[in-house]
Amino acid sequence: MKPSRRRLSWQYVLIALTAAGLSVSLARGAQPEGSGYHIIKKYPIGGEGFWDYLTMDSAARRLYISRGTHVIVFDPDAGKVVGDIPNTDGVHGIALAPELGRGFTSNGRASTVTIFDLRTLKEIGQVQTTGQNPDAIIYDPASRRVFTFNGRSGNSTAIDAAAGTVAGTIDLGGRPEFAASDGKGRVYANLEDKSMVVAIDSGKLKVESRWPLAPCESPSGMAIDREHRRLFIGCHNQLMAVMDADTGRVLTTLPIGRGVDANRFDPETQLAFSSNGDGTLTIVHEDSPDKFTVVDNVPTQRGARTMALDPKTHNIYLVTAEFGPAPPPMPGQRFQRPTIVPNSFVLLAVGK
Numbered sequence: 180m181k182p183s184r185r186r187l188s189w190q191y192v193l194i195a196l197t198a199a200g201l202s203v204s205l206a207r208g209a210q211p212e213g214s215g216y217h218i219i220k221k222y223p224i225g226g227e228g229f230w231d232y233l234t235m236d237s238a239a240r241r242l243y244i245s246r247g248t249h250v251i252v253f254d255p256d257a258g259k260v261v262g263d264i265p266n267t268d269g270v271h272g273i274a275l276a277p278e279l280g281r282g283f284t285s286n287g288r289a290s291t292v293t294i295f296d297l298r299t300l301k302e303i304g305q306v307q308t309t310g311q312n313p314d315a316i317i318y319d320p321a322s323r324r325v326f327t328f329n330g331r332s333g334n335s336t337a338i339d340a341a342a343g344t345v346a347g348t349i350d351l352g353g354r355p356e357f358a359a360s361d362g363k364g365r366v367y368a369n370l371e372d373k374s375m376v377v378a379i380d381s382g383k384l385k386v387e388s389r390w391p392l393a394p395c396e397s398p399s400g401m402a403i404d405r406e407h408r409r410l411f412i413g414c415h416n417q418l419m420a421v422m423d424a425d426t427g428r429v430l431t432t433l434p435i436g437r438g439v440d441a442n443r444f445d446p447e448t449q450l451a452f453s454s455n456g457d458g459t460l461t462i463v464h465e466d467s468p469d470k471f472t473v474v475d476n477v478p479t480q481r482g483a484r485t486m487a488l489d490p491k492t493h494n495i496y497l498v499t500a501e502f503g504p505a506p507p508p509m510p511g512q513r514f515q516r517p518t519i520v521p522n523s524f525v526l527l528a529v530g531k
Contacts, residue, residue: 214462214475215531225522232272233487243273262300272316285316308336309348319360322381328355347384359403369398390427395420400442407468411451413439435461440484456484494530
């Protein structure tokens with residue numbers, strides 16, 4: 180029996196309404212199953228040495244890549260290296276203060292911060308930190324201060340970004356790993372050895388709150404959704420904790436890959452990212468400020484544990500290399516890092 184013309188017309192209407200509803204849903208940021216992210220380009224960079232954090236200057240179209248003793252400056256649109264910042268011994272991270280035209284690097288082995296000109300990349304000066312092994316470094320626009328998080332001494336050095344002088348020191352009560360600013364006068368930092376988050380008043384330079392992260396253990400990366408006041412924290416027991424940035428309450432945890440070292444949040448797509456050393460990029464969608472869903476685990480490459488987000492293109496950039504066998508541990512050491520295959524250092528662009 181053939182369907183009537185009226186029945187067919189109603190079927191077309193239902194199909195059209197369903198399609199329209201799906202289009203509206205996607206336009207509002209809802210994500211279908213899977214993210215569509217994948218490796219879209221590999222850029223061989225080469226060179227020697229290990230690496231740590233990456234920082235994206237989306238407006239200036241520059242990607243800053245820490246590389247042991249110097250910082251590589253890469254143009255993601257042209258796909259080539261466009262500059263270098265030398266003499267940053269043991270560099271971990273790069274912080275940018277665009278309104279001041281300045282950048283800052285945390286130099287772990289030297290326990291210094293290099294201040295450089297964002298336009299010319301030339302060094303402006305050096306600041307001695309008040310703690311040892313500055314690791315993560317962020318700029319807080321509310322206080323116009325740069326904060327280094329000094330892993331070996333368990334404190335933070337606050338630097339007046341315009342004057343280039345130390346403004347004070349904050350005792351954190353544990354070993355800091357990464358940090359984020361809400362842009363309104365509060366800075367957050369992970370304490371890796373305590374499995375806690377500390378909330379810092381960036382004006383008074385005082386710890387306001389200490390919040391436990393359980394069941395998340397050994398936190399590493401951190402990102403913030405400033406609008407909805409949510410922190411995304413990657414932990415080494417393969418969990419991402421989502422924390423209320425006002426109360427410190429852990430709202431939920433989600434499974435991620437192994438060996439996380441960085442997190443990022445894209446406010447336009449409402450996606451949170453976790454870059455994992457096992458060669459995966461876990462992607463979480465913020466369905467609402469209280470509901471979160473893992474939408475993808477994108478294959479990347481072993482060792483690609485740190486990343487930067489370009490909010491203009493929504494691409495993610497990661498770095499890694501090919502690894503050889505690890506040398507035997509030295510006396511008193513538990514392990515040694517694996518060797519790096521010469522000139523195998525590569526930049527991965529992950530996008531849609």
